[in-house]
Amino acid sequence: MSVNIVSPTPVQYSLDVIKEEARRFVQKGVISRQQPIYTLCQYIPAREWAWVESELEKSNFLLRDRIGDLMGHEEWEND
Numbered sequence: 001m002s003v004n005i006v007s008p009t010p011v012q013y014s015l016d017v018i019k020e021e022a023r024r025f026v027q028k029g030v031i032s033r034q035q036p037i038y039t040l041c042q043y044i045p046a047r048e049w050a051w052v053e054s055e056l057e058k059s060n061f062l063l064r065d066r067i068g069d070l071m072g073h074e075e076w077e078n079d
Contacts, residue, residue, distance in 0.1 A: 013048065013052045018055060018056065022040060025040070026071065031067060032067070034066055035066065040067070
């Protein structure tokens with residue numbers, strides 16, 4: 001008797017999802033806006049990092065670019 005194990009399909013990250021993840025990590029203080037984008041690979045599962053890297057490349061982001069460049073302009077209502 002054989003058992004087939006089905007592994008879950010990796011999540012495909014859109015650029016908006018990547019930006020939101022980066023923003024969430026910055027807000028929590030886990031990473032800073034000055035760190036390179038490749039810092040995110042510590043917090044995104046390895047099996048999904050290829051999707052992230054591909055999406056960043058399509059949008060002309062380099063892994064050495066800063067997280068702040070990825071997040072773009074933020075608007076503040078009150079300081």
